[in-house]
Amino acid sequence: MNNKKTSLSNQLIVITLTALLVMIVSIIIVLPKSLEPFFEETVYSYLDQPLQMIEKEDSLTKKYKNIAYIIYSDDRILISEDYKNILGVDDYQKLLKYIVTDQGKFVYKGNNYYYSVNHKGNNYKTIAITTDSYIKFIRRNSLGIVIPIVIITFAIILILLFLWSRIVVNRLQKLKLKVDNMNNEKFYVAKSKYEFDDEIMLLDKTIDEMKEIILSQDKYKSEMYQNISHDFKTPITVIKSYIEAYHDGIEPYDEVINVSEEQIKKLENKVKTLLELNKITYLQNSYKNDIKTKIITTINSTIDKFKIVRNDINYLVKCDKGDIFYDGTPDMWESITNNILSNFVRYAKSEIVITIKENKIIFFNDGEPIEKEILSSMFEPYKKGKKGENGIGLSIVKGNCDLIGYKVIAKNKKNGVEFIINKGTK
CATH class of the missing domain: 3.30.565.10 (Histidine kinase-like ATPase, C-terminal domain)
Known part of the structure; x- marks a missing residue:
C-alpha cells in the first residue's frame, strides 16, 4: 500500500479549510434555523409593545414601521391607513380568517405573516400584524455582526495555528536529523529558541539518551573486538614462534608440542566463553524463566x-x-x-x-x-x-x-x- 506523502503544514491547511467550510455552512444554514424561535419571539415583542398605545380610533392614523393595526370595536372593524403598503394585500379581511389565536403566524400567497391580539374587553380588541420583513431585518443584522467576528476570530486562530505548525515542523525536522545521524558522534543540532517542555522535548531527550547508548555500545563493541583479536592473536603468535624456533633448531620437538597444546587449550577456553556470552545475548529476548x-x-x-x-x-x-x-x-x-x-x-x-x-x-x-x-x-x-x-x-x-x-x-x-x-x- 502506497501512502501519499503530505507535510504536516499541508495537513493542517486541509483540516483548517474543512473546519472553515463546516463553520460557513453552520453560520449560513444551521445558525439561522437554530435562532428562528428567538427571532419569532422578538417579532411578537415588537408587535406587543405598540398595542398598548392603540386605544382610540385616531391612533390608526399613526404609522408604525412595518406594522399594520386592526381594531374590533362595537361590531366595527377599523384598520390602519397604510396596511396595503405594509401587508401587500388589497383586501385585509382575507387575512382575518387566519387569526384564530392571541399570537401566531400564517402563510398567505407565499408570504409569511405574524400577528398579536390584545383584548380590551368583550367588544374591543386590537390586532397588530406584520410580514416577515422584520425577521429578515433582524437576521441580516445578527449575521452581519456574527459573521465578521467569526471570520476575524478564525483568521487569528488560523495564523496562530500556522505559526505553531511551523515551530512544530521545525522541531520535528531537527529530531529527524538527530535520528539520521544517530551514529555520528560529531553531529550536533543547536537548540531552538522555541523550546517547550512537552512531548517533543521528551522525545528529543529520549533520542539523545538513545544516541549515548548507541555510541557507548559501538565503543564497547570496538573495544571488545580489539580485545578478542588480541586474545586470539597471542596464543597463535606463541605457537607460530615455537614452530619457527623448532625449524631453526632452537627448541626441541617435545617443548613445541607441549607449548602448542597449552596455547590451544587457552584458545579453546576463550572460544567456549565467547560462545557462552553470545548464547546469553541471543536468549535475552526469547528465554522463558519457568525452570x-x-x-x-x-x-x-x-x-x-x-x-x-x-x-x-x-x-x-x-x-x-x-x-x-x-x-x-x-x-x-x-x-x-x-x-x-x-x-x-x-x-x-x-x-x-x-x-x-x-x-x-x-x-x-x-x-x-x-x-x-x-x-x-x-x-x-x-x-x-x-x-x-x-x-x-x-x-x-x-x-x-x-x-x-x-x-x-x-x-x-x-x-x-x-x-x-x-x-x-x-
Whole structure:
C-alpha cells in the first residue's frame, strides 16, 4: 500500500479549510434555523409593545414601521391607513380568517405573516400584524455582526495555528536529523529558541539518551573486538614462534608440542566463553524463566571441581535450609558459580564462604580487595583485575543473572571481597 506523502503544514491547511467550510455552512444554514424561535419571539415583542398605545380610533392614523393595526370595536372593524403598503394585500379581511389565536403566524400567497391580539374587553380588541420583513431585518443584522467576528476570530486562530505548525515542523525536522545521524558522534543540532517542555522535548531527550547508548555500545563493541583479536592473536603468535624456533633448531620437538597444546587449550577456553556470552545475548529476548534449580546441589557440585584446583583453601557452604530453589536452569547456575569460583580461587588466601538464603547468595573470599577503578564495572566484558585472565567470566555471571531476574554486585569487605546475588527485577 502506497501512502501519499503530505507535510504536516499541508495537513493542517486541509483540516483548517474543512473546519472553515463546516463553520460557513453552520453560520449560513444551521445558525439561522437554530435562532428562528428567538427571532419569532422578538417579532411578537415588537408587535406587543405598540398595542398598548392603540386605544382610540385616531391612533390608526399613526404609522408604525412595518406594522399594520386592526381594531374590533362595537361590531366595527377599523384598520390602519397604510396596511396595503405594509401587508401587500388589497383586501385585509382575507387575512382575518387566519387569526384564530392571541399570537401566531400564517402563510398567505407565499408570504409569511405574524400577528398579536390584545383584548380590551368583550367588544374591543386590537390586532397588530406584520410580514416577515422584520425577521429578515433582524437576521441580516445578527449575521452581519456574527459573521465578521467569526471570520476575524478564525483568521487569528488560523495564523496562530500556522505559526505553531511551523515551530512544530521545525522541531520535528531537527529530531529527524538527530535520528539520521544517530551514529555520528560529531553531529550536533543547536537548540531552538522555541523550546517547550512537552512531548517533543521528551522525545528529543529520549533520542539523545538513545544516541549515548548507541555510541557507548559501538565503543564497547570496538573495544571488545580489539580485545578478542588480541586474545586470539597471542596464543597463535606463541605457537607460530615455537614452530619457527623448532625449524631453526632452537627448541626441541617435545617443548613445541607441549607449548602448542597449552596455547590451544587457552584458545579453546576463550572460544567456549565467547560462545557462552553470545548464547546469553541471543536468549535475552526469547528465554522463558519457568525452570527452578535446587541451588545447594549445584554449588556443592561446582565446589568439588575447584577443590582439585586449590586444595589448600577451606570451602564452607552455609544454607538456611536444604531445599531452597532459585529461578533458572542448573546449567545457568553452574555457569554462574563456576565463573565466580574461577575468579575466587585466584585471589583467595585460605577461605571461600558461600552463604545461601531465600533469594540471596553471598560469595566471600579472604583475598585482596578489588581495585576501586574497576569495582563498579568489573562485570562488563574485558574488565580485568591484576590476576584476571580473559575478562569475560564475570560478564557471563552478570548476563545469566540478568536473564533469570537476579542482580549481582561486588563489595570490598574489611577482610576480603563479597559477590552478592539478589533477586531483582528482570
